[in-house]
Amino acid sequence: MVTRKVVIKNPTGLHLRPAGNLCKVAMNYKSHITFMYGQNSANAKSVLxxxxACIKCGDELEFKCEGPDEQEALDALVAAIESGLGE
Structure with a gap:
């Protein structure tokens, strides 16, 4: 299992379009991918x-990836978030 914290930079947070883009990245990997936000955890492969999670700009998420391609998945998710998730 690998984990990493990342801060959301999108000015409007993770509304439908960036949330969908995040899920698309996560679904490219076989690993189980979740993220922690406060005391809650969520499946990164589920748009709902x-x-x-109602994530806003400046919120910190901790991603956890576990599986055969965990490191690649984590690196791709962090890169997608740091690039703004298509926004």
Whole structure:
């Protein structure tokens, strides 16, 4: 299992479009991918879970990846978030 914390930079947070882009990246990997936000955890492959977390600009998420391609998945997720998730 690998983990990393990342801060959301999107000015409007993770609304539908960036949440969908995050899920698309996560679904490219076989690993189980979740993130912690406060005391809650959510499935990074589920748009509803990501939207339900109500993540805003400046919020810190801790991603946890576990599986055969965990490091590649984590690196791709962090790169996608740091690039703004298409926004």
């Amino acid at each position: 879970s990501v939207l339900g």
